[in-house]
Amino acid sequence: MTAQTGLQPDVRAPNKGLGRASSAERVTGRLFEVLLFACLGFGLLVLVVLLSDVIRDGLPRFNLDLVRNMPSTRPLRAGIQSAMMGTIWVIVTVAVITLPLGIAAAVYLEEYADKTRWYNRLIELNIQNLAAVPSVVYGILGLAFFARGPLDLGGSVLTIALTLSLLVLPIVIISCREAIRAIPTSIREGSLALGATRLQTVRRQILPNAIPGTATGSILALSRAIGEAAPVLLVAGGLIFITSNPSDLLSQATVLPIQIFNYVGRPQDEFRTVAAAAIMILLLILLLMNAAAILIRNKYQRKW
Amino acid sequence: MTSIPYGRQPGPGTAELTRSLRKSSPRIGERVVEGLLFLAALLSVLTTIGILVALLGGTLEFFREIPFADFLFGTTWTPLFANGSFGVLPILSATLLITGIAIVVAAPLGLGAALYLSEYAGQRSRKVLKPVPEVLAGIPTVVYDFFAISFVTPSVLRPLLGEANVGIFNALSAGLVIGILIIPIIASLSEDALSAVPQAMRDGALALGATRTKVARKVVLPAALSGVIASFVLALSRGIGETMVVVIAAGSIAQLTLDPREPMQTMTAFIAQAALGDQPVGSLGYNTLFAVGTLLFLVTLLVNVVSIRLVRRFREVYE
Numbered sequence: 001m002t003a004q005t006g007l008q009p010d011v012r013a014p015n016k017g018l019g020r021a022s023s024a025e026r027v028t029g030r031l032f033e034v035l036l037f038a039c040l041g042f043g044l045l046v047l048v049v050l051l052s053d054v055i056r057d058g059l060p061r062f063n064l065d066l067v068r069n070m071p072s073t074r075p076l077r078a079g080i081q082s083a084m085m086g087t088i089w090v091i092v093t094v095a096v097i098t099l100p101l102g103i104a105a106a107v108y109l110e111e112y113a114d115k116t117r118w119y120n121r122l123i124e125l126n127i128q129n130l131a132a133v134p135s136v137v138y139g140i141l142g143l144a145f146f147a148r149g150p151l152d153l154g155g156s157v158l159t160i161a162l163t164l165s166l167l168v169l170p171i172v173i174i175s176c177r178e179a180i181r182a183i184p185t186s187i188r189e190g191s192l193a194l195g196a197t198r199l200q201t202v203r204r205q206i207l208p209n210a211i212p213g214t215a216t217g218s219i220l221a222l223s224r225a226i227g228e229a230a231p232v233l234l235v236a237g238g239l240i241f242i243t244s245n246p247s248d249l250l251s252q253a254t255v256l257p258i259q260i261f262n263y264v265g266r267p268q269d270e271f272r273t274v275a276a277a278a279i280m281i282l283l284l285i286l287l288l289m290n291a292a293a294i295l296i297r298n299k300y301q302r303k304w
Numbered sequence: 305m306t307s308i309p310y311g312r313q314p315g316p317g318t319a320e321l322t323r324s325l326r327k328s329s330p331r332i333g334e335r336v337v338e339g340l341l342f343l344a345a346l347l348s349v350l351t352t353i354g355i356l357v358a359l360l361g362g363t364l365e366f367f368r369e370i371p372f373a374d375f376l377f378g379t380t381w382t383p384l385f386a387n388g389s390f391g392v393l394p395i396l397s398a399t400l401l402i403t404g405i406a407i408v409v410a411a412p413l414g415l416g417a418a419l420y421l422s423e424y425a426g427q428r429s430r431k432v433l434k435p436v437p438e439v440l441a442g443i444p445t446v447v448y449d450f451f452a453i454s455f456v457t458p459s460v461l462r463p464l465l466g467e468a469n470v471g472i473f474n475a476l477s478a479g480l481v482i483g484i485l486i487i488p489i490i491a492s493l494s495e496d497a498l499s500a501v502p503q504a505m506r507d508g509a510l511a512l513g514a515t516r517t518k519v520a521r522k523v524v525l526p527a528a529l530s531g532v533i534a535s536f537v538l539a540l541s542r543g544i545g546e547t548m549v550v551v552i553a554a555g556s557i558a559q560l561t562l563d564p565r566e567p568m569q570t571m572t573a574f575i576a577q578a579a580l581g582d583q584p585v586g587s588l589g590y591n592t593l594f595a596v597g598t599l600l601f602l603v604t605l606l607v608n609v610v611s612i613r614l615v616r617r618f619r620e621v622y623e
Contacts, residue, residue, distance in 0.1 A: 025515050025517075026515075028517065029515050029516055029517040032517045032520075032521075033420070033424050033516075033517075035416065036416045036417070036419050036420035036423075036424060037420050037424070038416070039412070039413045039414075039415075039416025039417040039419075039420065040416070040417040040420050040421065040433055040436065040437075040491075042413055042417075043413070043417060043436050043437055043440055043484075043487055043488075043491070044433075044436050046440065046484050047436065047439060047440055049455065050443070050447070050448075050451050050455070053451060053454060053455045054447070054450070054451075057454060100344075101344045101347060102344075104340065104341045104344035104345070105341070105344040105345040105347065105348065107341055108338070108341035108342050108344060108345045109345055112338050112341060112342070113345070122349065123345050123346065123348060123349060126348050126349050126352055127348045129352070129608070130348055130351060130352060132538070132541060132604070132608055133355065133545075133601070133604070134541075134542075134544070134545020134546075134547070134572070134600060134601075134604055135545065135547070136545060136547045136572050136575055136576070136597075136600070137355060137359075137545070137597060137600065137601055138355075139575075139579070140355075140358055140359060140575070140593070140594065140597040141351075141354055141355050141358045143358075143579065143593075144357075144358035144361065144362070144594070145354060145358060148585050149585075166351050166354075169347070169348065169351070170348065173345075173348070197331060197334055198334060198338075199333065199334045199337050223442065226444075227442075227443075227444025227445070227446070227447075228444070229444065229445065229446045229547075229548045230445075230547035230548055230572070230576065233547075233548075233551075233576050233579060233580065234575070234576070234579040237579065237580060237582060238580055239580055257444055257446040257548075260446050260447075260450070261446050261449070261548065261551075261552075264446070264449060264450050264453060264552060265552050272450075272454060275450055276450065276454070279446075279447050279450060282444060282447070283443070283447070286442060286443075286444070290442065
């Protein structure tokens, strides 16, 4: 492939022209480039191998029965319906909890916070640090406060959703802040100069203009929540089969990654097939969400 | 900064001007909304406090029964047995070994990919190739667990190292797969750092007759070193906290060994196993989970602090 870079004009021409690079140097340079490309190619290779491995294993069970049947200890009848419904319940709840809180926090930090105050700096630093805390630690938090302890909600939809909400909230806040930051200051100044109050400026200028960026970031954060297994494992367990769909926020629930984990851990090969088919469903959901995020970004993103 | 100091600084205006610009009404609603927004932002601090309280509560209970030295220096880890031992070294060393394998895999591959994207790839191939690590990063970790068990061990490790030498569950497969998992972190953060190196430095080196390879290795890489190291350390902390890959693939048998072909249990895998066992609240097994959680939290915190130090030390400032 011809390497066209940001280096303009083409950097190899002067080298050749001046004759500075010996042919040996040119060969090693070429080898180095190939080596670097191979590093990237390795990632692509892994992706292809992983997907083909999953599809090859899962295809025999990738049919409507998979989503129609409940989890079961009999591999040929085992499905994922309750896990899929659980995932939908949990994700909708997570969205309801995190979106208002995340947007509110982002608006405060970008539009109101005086950055010279210690408490505002503390909040900023804290959000960055929270994003680096291992997800299993959020599971411990959820176990101590939501599943057991003060709230004692057990392995319910609400427990799982609260735990995952705390996990993805920093991500939602960070992406909403970026969306708000992309709005030029002149919009704010114009609004204020025309006599709008701060709140009016936020409601009529900032929020509408931040919607595409916020939506993209939030969808990506929610897809992170859909794939998380470790914290859910802690608050809701992973070994029992839940054979009914959740009917309200307090019903016991399981989610797709947990059901996959459960099937992967079973010794019989037939369960591995079910697990692979369930992974296909999970990846399909994530693919659709990511595609939606990209579509929104490309369609509504404004260049100022 | 984007926040506007709405009238916060009086500026050079006269007192009369200041008076004319004063708010015509108190606008209580505005203040209330600001307060609510502040509370939403404050929730993040409460989360941190919640994490600390949750971890400390169980941990203090734990150390009331188990001496601190036994926990930190003991070499046998069987906490969920009756009359168990509580030496954390086997699971700590397993965590470090598996993360070590992961970083050895991911550091060269991630950095290589980043260098290619920032120094060699053209506009169009960049557009096609850049999402590859991003897609890898979006795959749930439980899928990587499946990948380790159903592909890496049976189709790569066992044919390569011999059936007899590698168990179905082993630390090596978990380490390799976590390595794959953290490549995107290194690739994308390193690429940011490499791309931030001023173009003038590249142009200058090229004008002096350096080859592109030399520019990449001797100019761009050293200039971006702080960011590259930060990406390694961040990937390391991500590897230490990874749970789902190790919980089945690594075998979940706590033993003090440095042989990666053996099954092992990491700190995160123990936390998961203890939670799966549904320990009654307040029991020693339940509290052990929190003690290990605290240790995990401290180790990742330490790694993050080290990363900030390293970045400060190697930072080159360009302006």
